[in-house]
Amino acid sequence: MEIIIDGKKCEAQYGEYLLDIARKNGIHIPTLCHSDALPGQATCRLCIVEVVEGSRRRVVTSCVFPVTREVEVFTNSEKIRRMRKNIIRLLSARAPKNEFIQKLREEYGLLQETRFAVDEKENCILCGLCVRACEEMGIFAISTVNRGIEKKVSTPFDEASDVCIGCGACAFVCPTRAINIMDENGVRHLWNKEFQLVKCQKCGEYFTTREHQEYMKQKFGEDNNYTLCEKCRKKAAGEKMAECYRI
Amino acid sequence: MELKDFSYARTILEQYPPERRFLLAILQDIQKHYNYIPRPILEMLRDYLDVPLSKLYSVATFYKALSLKPKGRYVIKVCDGTACHLKSSQSIIDEIKKVLKIVPGSTTGDGKFSLETVNCLGSCAVSPVMVINDRFYGRVTPSRVREILEEYGRLENEQTWK
Ligand code: SF4
């Protein structure tokens, strides 16, 4: 199947998401809440594009729009730019000092929003990706709390969570680095809790928390090299493979 | 009914099969019985339904009808919807504030009254409207507010006399 994005012919598979097709063809669409590992969040609305089919034009979020027909797509039409600017202005009102939002503002030539009373320290845009990440880990330590203007992401009762393993998946996926995570002197501080960091048995670098390590061992078995950091684990796997082929 | 006694919560829970789809119904029943969702019961519910505490907390903080802080025995809801607003519901709210010395969203020190504002109770024809627990009051005026509240005062005294 072939679709046209901003005048460029692009090869597409049935059901493939517009954003993925655009990216494969080097066409830039701004995103915040999209993560390749956790697709389908679609809450930031930044990735909107215009899809044209005959006389029908509509605005869709490209990160969750599957291509099923040969359509024409505009990622930067006047209408899209105008709408996207509004979205960025709203995001700016929410997280005015955030570096990622600031960058978007610059990209779209927007000034800092002054119409609203803002919280200068706020960085979270409430996309909910962190909550998803935690669910995906199977932990469910955080969730969205309250609603409307009081909505936020937190642990139950804003306390140190009794289930959090300090893996940091939430902070890792956060598009605006809104989650306070700090590793200091072998201790990780996250969600009002402190975790003991453990060192990789090969390279000796701190790489995760004891709780995370234990959890992975329990879930996937002892023999999966959870005492090694990501890098050393990959290396070990590579060496093992090489050994196999030598025989 | 002893408020600190959470054992009745078991009875509430067991009226429902341990399935997630009953989550909200159970929370509503708990809210009704205790006037709030006590934390130990939220934890009990977590174990009963096998739902993460974070999810329960999310639901409990989302709905206005649920509260994690104890509400008064009498929950006063003053409608501040469009019709009631035009019929000066604000003067009613002000009057209640004056009499009970609480602001919307809070509870009197003795745990007797909570004050809330809501958006349209569907009785605009008799606006301004106020509800105390399950009783409706239409065409409320500031002077009637005092009368009504006094009724509840007396009611309370009668109960404690027994
Ligand atoms: S903390 Fe980050 S990932 Fe979580 S909702 Fe806020 S912006 Fe999204």
Ligand code: FES
């Ligand atoms: S990236 Fe598509 S909605 Fe956020």
Ligand code: FES
């Ligand atoms: S606005 Fe108060 S009942 Fe409708």
